Amino acid sequence: MLSIANPLLTWFYENRRSLPFREDPTPYHIWISEIMLQQTRMTAVLPYYDRFIRELPTVADLAACDTDRLHKLWEGLGYYSRADNLKRAAEVICETYGGELPADHGALLALPGIGPYTAGAIASISFGIPAPAVDGNVMRVFSRLYNDRADITLGVTKSRVTERVTEEMPQDKAGDFNQALMELGALICVPGEPKCESCPLADLCSAFGAGTAASLPAKSPKKPRRIQPVTALLVRSPKGWLLQKRPPSGLLKNMWQPWTVEEETDAEALLHKMLPDAAIERELQPAKHIFSHIEWHIRAYLVTCEQAPDFPGFVWADDMHAYAIPNAFKAYKDILNT
Numbered sequence: 369m370l371s372i373a374n375p376l377l378t379w380f381y382e383n384r385r386s387l388p389f390r391e392d393p394t395p396y397h398i399w400i401s402e403i404m405l406q407q408t409r410m411t412a413v414l415p416y417y418d419r420f421i422r423e424l425p426t427v428a429d430l431a432a433c434d435t436d437r438l439h440k441l442w443e444g445l446g447y448y449s450r451a452d453n454l455k456r457a458a459e460v461i462c463e464t465y466g467g468e469l470p471a472d473h474g475a476l477l478a479l480p481g482i483g484p485y486t487a488g489a490i491a492s493i494s495f496g497i498p499a500p501a502v503d504g505n506v507m508r509v510f511s512r513l514y515n516d517r518a519d520i521t522l523g524v525t526k527s528r529v530t531e532r533v534t535e536e537m538p539q540d541k542a543g544d545f546n547q548a549l550m551e552l553g554a555l556i557c558v559p560g561e562p563k564c565e566s567c568p569l570a571d572l573c574s575a576f577g578a579g580t581a582a583s584l585p586a587k588s589p590k591k592p593r594r595i596q597p598v599t600a601l602l603v604r605s606p607k608g609w610l611l612q613k614r615p616p617s618g619l620l621k622n623m624w625q626p627w628t629v630e631e632e633t634d635a636e637a638l639l640h641k642m643l644p645d646a647a648i649e650r651e652l653q654p655a656k657h658i659f660s661h662i663e664w665h666i667r668a669y670l671v672t673c674e675q676a677p678d679f680p681g682f683v684w685a686d687d688m689h690a691y692a693i694p695n696a697f698k699a700y701k702d703i704l705n706t
């Protein structure tokens with residue numbers, strides 16, 4: 369054990385950033401902020417967080433929120449399954465716990481979309497339960513503190529770090545301790561070159577002593593992403609833009625998008641099967657979008673159509689502000705908003 373709690377907490381109380389969910393750390397606030405902060409930077413999250421809490425101030429409001437409106441509130445954050453899981457969990461919380469998040473680590477962990485990190489963050493910050501909250505920041509800090517070159521993508525490494533965090537955690541200040549570790553990882557023990565000269569744990573840090581901090585943490589190289597050709601047709605009629613609802617499972621489930629096929633195809637032939645009177649006006653700039661394991665290479669076409677027949681799974685949208693369009697189509701949003 370390194371006994372990091374005292375110097376870490378002293379540093380945290382002097383340097384903590386004032387954040388809206390930190391100033392009012394209800395379980396709901398911590399939950400929403402932690403889910404938003406997965407895969408998204410703090411500066412990007414803050415305006416979304418403020419708007420989300422203003423529009424949906426309680427768990428019951430979230431449970432009752434229409435999915436399209438929820439997606440609209442989430443538009444731009446990406447990884448929409450996070451929003452879908454929030455709603456599913458809110459429904460369970462209303463049905464099972466009377467609309468309040470349970471003050472129980474195991475019960476939190478059982479909710480949709482809440483993994484060990486988020487459960488630990490809510491339990492410790494909002495309820496004072498001594499539960500660890502180990503995310504990528506904490507993995508990096510502990511790899512360096514122990515000069516541990518084990519691959520942080522392995523479960524066994526995460527278990528070891530979780531044990532070490534638990535051992536260091538003061539039982540009566542678990543929430544502050546977890547936040548202090550996250551804050552240290554975000555501000556001082558940053559990826560690449562850490563700011564060891566400003567670190568309250570430098571005297572205790574093995575990687576600092578060994579001069580190896582910048583090379584940690586160790587992780588195995590990612591598998592190359594699969595390239596997926598995609599053809600998108602932005603079809604405009606007097607009734608608005610043609611939007612297609614994605615399937616209820618899989619990538620971007622239930623989201624609205626321009627008419628899209630996930631293959632490289634002859635756009636003209638595809639168009640004339642469904643909309644024989646439509647005409648391609650021009651090909652648009654190609655775009656690329658990176659998901660975690662897939663890379664979409666999009667060829668898009670602007671199409672005009674005088675008729676606007678109805679098709680199952682499609683709508684003609686005259687008010688695009690009512691629909692959340694995935695970031696994958698960001699390159700075409702200006703056109704869709706005209």
Ligand code: SF4
Pocket residue numbers: 509512513556557558562563564565567568569570571573574575576581
């Ligand atoms: Fe990270 Fe440097 Fe602090 Fe060690 S001394 S914990 S490497 S910032």
